[in-house]
Amino acid sequence: MKRVTLQDKTFELFIPYEQIQSSVQQLADRINRDYADKPVPLFLGVLNGSFMFMAELMKRIGFACEMSFVKLASYRGTSSTGKVSELIGLTDNLQGRDIIVVEDIVDTGESIDHLMRSLVGHRPASIEVATLLFKPSAYKKEVEIRYPAISIPNDFIVGFGLDYNQLGRNLCDIYKIVNE
Template sequence: MIKVEKEQFKPIFSKAIIEKRVNELANDINIKFANENPIFIGVLNGSFIFLSDLLRRLEIDCEVDFIKVASYKGILSTGKIKTNDEIIRNLENRHLIIVEDIIDTGRTVQYLLKYFKRMNPSTITIMTLLHKPKSLKIKLNIDYIGFEISPDFVVGYGLDYNQKFRNLDSIYYLRELAK
């Protein structure tokens, strides 16, 4: 358990469980994208650990880029999407794999789909480590999901609480909010 001020975080996924699932996802990508040279687009900041672990397990040729997108303030989704990065490379007729740390309301992915579709990629694949189906506000087709979780707030393995705890090798959920 991790305690931050008056809030407690309990473990939900251990390092071993995460590693096993990342291996399974990498195997699926190796099969589906053999001979395709996809471009992975990591959504910063949260996806960087997941994406780096995934990439080390891939046996296919691929490229990597990043886009910085934010919709959270503290533990709450603001509902407003902000980005400060521009993808410069040519994505036309390429296979894109957007890699998220977590899909909560779905608004960030919806924004990214619109953003990347104007660049005319051949395909856009959505991959997320965590998915909160009960929090989803829009209909999305998510191609690869690491784990489905409850609407609880989570930290670790790239996910943060006010920019802290990204470095944890396990994932924890918020047990109780300060009163």
């Protein structure tokens, strides 16, 4: 089993890059069907984690669209702090626009709930969530996650944009923590 060590933690291969690509393609196909006739939706990536997923997804979107980013923080080490802080705000005009929030992972839902409450005040036509990874057993909020690419158990993971203390984002595969 392929493993990586980041600082004091060891992780083993969980989702290989080929499976990620296939899942992103399936998700893009759904979004392409649902948004093909919409006037220039805005894909809103949540930094830092979503950058690799956003890049893979956008390569597969076949309609006119725009992209922007916001930066939120709610993690320290391997656990959520339970508090979300908006670090880089939104500058785009969202009124009357269809918005697709692009997340790397939705687990407890604190970050997505915070962001959705902020976005509603901008009066968009619609807001949906696309996430590479979704942890249904950890999710505690009411926001519908319409576009999950991959559902996973509540393991701590790194790679493909996800980090442990800012390390591991550059890994092409996704790894889960090894509890030794």
